[in-house]
Amino acid sequence: MRRRSSSSLVSSIASHAVLMLGALVMLLPFLWMALTSLKPPQEIFRFGLHILPEQWGGAENYGRVFSDTPMLRFLVNGIVVCSAIVVLQVLIAVPAAYALARIPFRGRSLFFSLILISLLVPIQVPSLFLYLGFAHAGLLDTYASLVLPFIISAFAIFLLRQHFLHFPQEVIEAARLDNFGEFEIAWRIVLPSARPAIGAFAVFSMVAHWNDLYWPLVVVTDPAMATPPLGVVFFRNQESGSDFGALMAAATVISAPLILAFLLAQRTFVRGLTSIR
């Protein structure tokens, strides 16, 4: 008995040591980003290992981010673009998914096959043609070009179809017996049940599009239209590695919204981001 409990104590300490080391590696970039954003340049460039800031350089670094770049504009662009994408995705996906799951219509299986195939097509594949289209229409450097390619989400339709498909038929039969019309059943009974699935998808999509760099890099060259990831890339290229304090401050500012949201709503985030299964 004693041998067993002491060996489990040893293995427990060993596990915690390994996990703590892993956690340190995972958190290191975040800690170093935040610490560096508070250091004045002479400390960042001083030779030798210094962890904590000795002098306060935060005001200057964050001040430079907001004076040298339209950082607020980047953040507003990010919010506008992501919200527009998510709202339109849901508005278009919900009726389509409902029809796919519950209403037989001509061409339904062909439509569903298209959805399944589209799940395999990342944005990089249509990007060339879409770029040429937007360029031709004079829509580069606009919200339209940032939002439109994403308003159809095969993933949202697939996810919601699964949800509607598994909605219990007995509930619907019972509602029919209570003289509910088909439209009322859809609107007042089936649709509200999809709220958690829609929420999980919204988190997934928000995070994906807030972080997306590829498409903004393709269609945006005007800093005023940049999303936060593109904004920080512009800032990095403009600094060309001379002002790490301000660069780390910029990285902190654009990653703070998602990190805070994650810390406040961990469960929702984890569920949303892993909902791809």
Add this chain to the structure above:
Amino acid sequence: MTPLSAQKRAEARVGLMLAAPAILLLVLLVVLPVLATAGFSLTDYRLGTQAIGFAGFDNYAALWNDPRFWQSVANTATYTLIVVPGSVGLGLGAALLIESRGWLKPFYRVAYFLPVASTFIAMAIVWEFLMNPSVGLFNQILAALGLPSVNFLGNPQTALYSMAAIGIWELTGFNMVLFMAGLSAIPRDLYDASAVDGAESGWDRFRMVTWPMLGPTTFFVVIITMIRAVRVFEVAAVITQGRPEGATEVLLYSIYVQAFQYFNIGYAAALIVVFLAVTALIALAQARFGGQREANR
């Protein structure tokens, strides 16, 4: 109560109406662009030239003979072959260790998942700073230990591996959460039964119960990670620009450069078709072997 065929027809009309916007957009934003891209790949189209000529498979032949293309393929493959086992193995290890440790579990979970929830390009810029050859933290540590400095992302010998290390950091927490879900679905009494069968150590329990029961989860995690690893882009595009000496040139970056910097539309389209074929093959492997696995149960 008997359904009339007129009612059925009316219902079908409603169904089609509800699906119509999605169908239209799917055709416009996915089907048409994919078909058009496949079409472009058979032309000599370059932005700025007047005439577009049919070029047959010339672009594919040019790809085949382009050492840069093969380097890009090799780099993407190497990156994938490092990041998949690395992040899947570490994700599984973290999930197993965290599952059995009660009180710090919430902290570990947040710490490991944070990279997944953060803005990757911002963190990639932080990694670039950490790996900076003169003022970066890693080289400060190496210097403090009396070791020579390493130009992690600037040396062709280490650049791709440094990029892969960042990739493992990015994906481990995601895989960990998927494994934790898989672990929590294993019925407790299987462990009791394995104890009756003579499983004594933690390793026995892992070998006899956990690993076989996690099979479908592991397969799924491997596929998902492969698809994500093949799409590696940000670090190559922003930090290294495929340098040094093409050591970090990966498929998506080649596409980006050919399409949107050189405007070599035909050639880029051929690259995109190759890229789509690679990702589709991985997904088909999942459909084929993932499905078979389920059927075997």
